[in-house]
Amino acid sequence: MNGRTAGSEYQGGSIAGVGERWEMDFSHPMEDTLLLRVSGDWRLENGLPSAVEVNRKLESDRAIQRIMFDTEGLTGWDSGLVNFLLGVINACQSKGLDADKSGLPQGVQRLIDLATAVPEKKGARREAQREAVLSQIGTTTIETFGSATEMFRFIGDACIAFLNLLRGKARFRLSDLTLTIQECGIQALPIVSLISFLIGLILAFVGAVQLQQFGAGIYVADLVGIGMAREMGAMMTAIIMAGRTGAAFAAQLGTMTVNEEVDAFKTLGFSPMEFLVLPRMLALALMMPLLCLYADLVGMLGGAIVGIGMLDLSLAQYLDQTQGAVGLTDLSVGLVKSIVFGILVALSGCLRGMQCGRSSAAVGIAATSAVVTAIVFIIVTDAIFAVVTNIIGV
Numbered sequence: 001m002n003g004r005t006a007g008s009e010y011q012g013g014s015i016a017g018v019g020e021r022w023e024m025d026f027s028h029p030m031e032d033t034l035l036l037r038v039s040g041d042w043r044l045e046n047g048l049p050s051a052v053e054v055n056r057k058l059e060s061d062r063a064i065q066r067i068m069f070d071t072e073g074l075t076g077w078d079s080g081l082v083n084f085l086l087g088v089i090n091a092c093q094s095k096g097l098d099a100d101k102s103g104l105p106q107g108v109q110r111l112i113d114l115a116t117a118v119p120e121k122k123g124a125r126r127e128a129q130r131e132a133v134l135s136q137i138g139t140t141t142i143e144t145f146g147s148a149t150e151m152f153r154f155i156g157d158a159c160i161a162f163l164n165l166l167r168g169k170a171r172f173r174l175s176d177l178t179l180t181i182q183e184c185g186i187q188a189l190p191i192v193s194l195i196s197f198l199i200g201l202i203l204a205f206v207g208a209v210q211l212q213q214f215g216a217g218i219y220v221a222d223l224v225g226i227g228m229a230r231e232m233g234a235m236m237t238a239i240i241m242a243g244r245t246g247a248a249f250a251a252q253l254g255t256m257t258v259n260e261e262v263d264a265f266k267t268l269g270f271s272p273m274e275f276l277v278l279p280r281m282l283a284l285a286l287m288m289p290l291l292c293l294y295a296d297l298v299g300m301l302g303g304a305i306v307g308i309g310m311l312d313l314s315l316a317q318y319l320d321q322t323q324g325a326v327g328l329t330d331l332s333v334g335l336v337k338s339i340v341f342g343i344l345v346a347l348s349g350c351l352r353g354m355q356c357g358r359s360s361a362a363v364g365i366a367a368t369s370a371v372v373t374a375i376v377f378i379i380v381t382d383a384i385f386a387v388v389t390n391i392i393g394v
Contacts, residue, residue, distance in 0.1 A: 021046040023073075026057055032065040034058070036088070039073025044080035051087025058095060067092055069103040082111050089116070154351050158281065161273045165282075170274045180283035184245050188291060191240055196228075196295035199236055200302025203227050208310055217311040221321035224303030229330040233296040235382055237288065238341035242374035246349035249280050250370035253353025254363040262354070272354070281346040288342030289335045296334065329394055337385055341378050348374035 022040035029035050034057065042048060058064055067088070074081075085108065092099040101109050131139075164170040207223040253276060256262050265272045300322060307313045352370040356362050 022048065024049065024053070029068075032063055034061070034064045034067045035070055036067060037070040037073070038081070039071075039075070041076040042074065042081040042084070043076060043078045046080075048080045048084055051084055051091055054088045055091045058091060058097065064097065066098045066100065068100045071104055071108075074105065077105070077108065082108055082115070085112060086115060150355070151351060154354070155347065157273045158277060158347060158350075161271065161278045162281075164274060165278060170278055171270065172275045172279050176275075177279040177283060180279050181287060183248075184241070184283045185287040185290065188241065188244060188287075189294070191244065192237055192291055192295055193298050195236055195240055196233065196298040197302040199232050200224055200228060200299030201306055203232065203299070204303035204306035205310070208306060212311070217307070218313060218317065218321055220303060220307050220311060221313075221318050222325035224307075225300055225322040225326040226330055228296045228299035228303075229326050229334050231334070231382070233299060234288075234292045234334045234337040234341060235378065237291050237295045237338060238345060238378045239375060241284065241288065241291070241342070242345045242348070242378065243371050245284065246345045246370045246374045247367040249346065249349030250353040250356070250366045251363055253277075253350055254356030254366040257354065257356045258358055258360070258363060277346075277350040277354075280350055281343060284342035284346040285339055286342075288338040288345075292334055292338035293331075296331070333385070333389060333394060337382065340381060340385075344377040344381060345374045348377060 022038070022042050024036065024038050027035045027037065036054065040046075054067075058067075069085070085104065089099045089101075089112065101112060104112070161170060203224045204220050207220045208217055211217050211219055211223075253262070256276070262272050262276070265275055304315065304318045304322075307318045308315060349370040352366040352373065356366040
């Protein structure tokens with residue numbers, strides 16, 4: 001039994017693999033009985049036939065009421081033989097014929113019995129059904145209200161944890177707070193420096209292109225200074241921290257949820273809100289104003305490079321114009337925004353982390369959702385600040 005193993009050829013009443021590694025033939029010991037004889041090495045690599053060949057034989061001879069098997073010449077087999085025989089038996093059942101498995105090896109019989117022991121339940125496979133539009137709207141509305149309720153509950157628990165901190169009753173490790181401060185502060189300086197510098201450059205360049213037309217290039221310093229102090233410094237720092245730290249918070253707490261560490265805290269009598277959420281919220285609330293001030297300075301430095309290099313301003317002129325334009329009120333507005341943004345980023349990350357499911361995929365979803373939630377809250381809150389500061393004239 002050597003030679004090629006792919007393909008098959010008909011030989012009268014038999015079918016043999018090219019190279020004769022396996023062979024299958026038919027005979028009629030009785031008028032209503034078909035004897036299927038298989039011999040040789042019936043393994044998948046030998047290019048086995050499909051049950052279609054037997055099905056053609058059954059269709060061509062309507063007198064057949066029963067099929068039997070002869071495997072005395074079988075020298076080897078694997079799942080390929082079992083799969084072939086299952087196809088033959090299923091074809092017999094669909095035509096109402098009897099399949100006698102007594103001539104098969106005991107191992108093959110057991111595998112076939114195991115495969116056909118539990119028939120597929122009717123309707124077990126879910127069919128794709130398109131949900132009605134009103135049903136989709138209702139489901140989405142219920143989920144939205146449920147998420148909003150859970151979010152407000154989480155914010156309330158965070159406020160209670162903060163009040164316990166003011167009363168000296170909150171329980172968390174100081175080492176966790178200092179580690180989170182390091183991660184949110186010093187380790188975030190490189191990315192904050194890069195983004196703030198580029199934002200200052202962009203603001204100055206866009207302003208210079210327009211102001212040069214009126215001979216007012218000196219006011220680029222005002223544009224960059226006020227823009228960074230009041231808006232861009234706090235907002236861009238918050239967005240950076242949402243993508244960097246908020247997602248990390250969600251992933252950390254999500255992994256703890258998957259590993260049932262959060263449940264362990266509750267079992268031991270520790271409040272996850274105080275032990276896990278409060279240190280992260282405090283760390284971001286403390287670090288965001290410092291990062292915002294740093295971002296303001298770096299952004300103004302980027303604007304100075306454009307002003308000096310493109311508008312031929314001196315460094316003294318640029319600094320003097322910036323000092324006259326940017327007041328303490330502008331810096332205060334940006335610092336207040338940064339504190340609020342820091343709390344929002346921490347709450348968003350911790351909320352999605354605590355809501356995480358029990359799988360690795362859920363951790364990734366929680367991290368993504370934390371970033372999206374934080375950025376939405378940052379934009380909405382900044383719009384509210386803009387309206388309020390305009391009303392009160394700040």
